[in-house]
Amino acid sequence: MSERKVPNIMFVITDQQRFDTIHALGHEHAITPNLDRLVQEGTTFARTYVTAPSCAPSRASLFMGLYPHSTGVFRNDEPWRHSWVEQLAQAGYRCANIGKMHTFPYETPLGFHERHVVENKDRDHPNLPFFLDQWDKALWVRGVDKPSRVTYRHRADYDDRLGAFVWEAPAELHADNFVGDFAAMWLERYPGDEPFFLQIGFPGPHPPYDPTPEYLQPFETRDVPMPVGGAEDIASQPAPLKALRWNHLDNDHDAVKHLEHPTPEQMVRQRRHYHANVTMIDAQVGRLLDALERRGVLEDTIIVFTSDHGDCLNDHGHSQKWNMYESSVHVPAIVWGPKFVRGNQRIEGLTSLMDLGPTVLELAGVEPPAWMEAQSLLPALQGETWAGREHVFAEHARDFILTDTELMTMVRDDRWKLVTFVDSDEGQLFDLESDPEELDNRWDDASCRALRDHLQQVIARWRAESATHTSTWAAPWR
Secondary structure: OOOOOOOOOEEEEEEEEOOOOOHHOOOOOOOHHHHHHHHOOOOOOOEOOOOOOOHHHHHHHHHHHOOOHHHOOOOOOOOOOOOOHHHHHHHOEEEEEOOOOOOEEOOOOOOOEEEEEEEOOOOOOOOOOOOOOHEEEEEEEHHOOOHHHHHOOOOHHHHHHOOOOOOOOHHHHHHHEEEEEEEEHHHHOOOOOOOOEEEEEEEEOOOEEEOOHHHHHHHHOOOOOOOOHHHHHHHHOOOHHHHHHHHHHHHOOHHHOOOOOOOOHHHHHHHHHHHHHHHHHHHHHHHHHHHHHHOOOOHHHEEEEEEHHHHHHHHHHHHOOOOHHHHHHOOOOOEEOOOOOOOOOEEEEEEEEHHHHHHHHHHOOOEEEEEOOOOOHHHHHHHOOOOOOOOEEEEOOOOOOOOOOEEEEEEEEEEEEEEEEEEOOOEEEOOOOOOOOOOOOOOOOOHHHHHHHHHHHHHHHHHHHHHHHHHOOOOOHH
């Protein structure tokens, strides 16, 4: 095949995938042969942190190269209408989205020539905007009722499952199989020969945790790590996090009926189902590699694999995300492309998820805008010395789940993590070197007061510098 001037780019984003879900990165409970291949032949950024622990704020930040306080997207279902995909389209790329992006409105173009939208697996809640996506239509045509918190509530064991169910409809109608198959079809049928940017958004492993039987079977007796924390940890948490936990206990968000005192058997089942969902996605990644090879473009394609945030899975007594614990904000990030990217390379420098944005632009030969707060990872991909960020930041504002604070902010450096609440004197301070499970909150430790003050000043300086650096970002769209 003739040399391309620029690579194709396949950008794969899962929804709610923790950092400890890939076998080749040292997590032996995971079954991920295709992601293992990407790790072994590509570059992994092992300490990648989201800029917000929920879907839309994280994704808007990723696709704009700006923090949530700059994009103005602090919550799900807040409008965002522009992205760096527009620059790729202007540079001659065919830009297609298949699956989840969590824009609002849901079908906002964002620079894509075509969007085939599949959103959350469970949107059956009166507070969510009405929308029929491509998956809804496929289920309807096949005469299948879409599983959701409403349908699962009819089960006698609903209150005991922690959101863990088995997919009972035809396997090809599962959301992750549907999206992967759709993307493979696009690679087979799209007739153009220009470089493409194909964004694939898998709806899993976001709950409901619903693998098909064949992917659950290997996990039925498999050891998986148990949640960290306990009663003392929960009792010591700041008031906004206690309220967050009770919000989950009082509401079955995404068909997860959270329990105050789940049994070990319930927690193991939840985690086995979750990891089986990851393995389902891994199988689809393998199918996409095969589709690229059949099209004859595998060697000319760069694959980016990441997730928008993690899932506590009962770590610290919490369900899902909306907090700053490692299981919520630390995600996988892999860049693969043997012709373009150094292989078998693991980078330990601190990375922000949004840094993948300018990286993609530079790989495509496009100059990132000067106002971006994201930093290109291209030097690291090419094997140059790269120290990573001095600090990574995340933030989330009040919504109908995180109800008891106006704004939660995280900063972490190479060793320490600080979490503040703008309207509370409480906070969290963890030494991730000696306390990687975040069980010893040093916020009130007198010996850490100077460090705490310093990191709070880091947050203040970051926001001030952000305001000046990004002052011109919206000018092209005014």
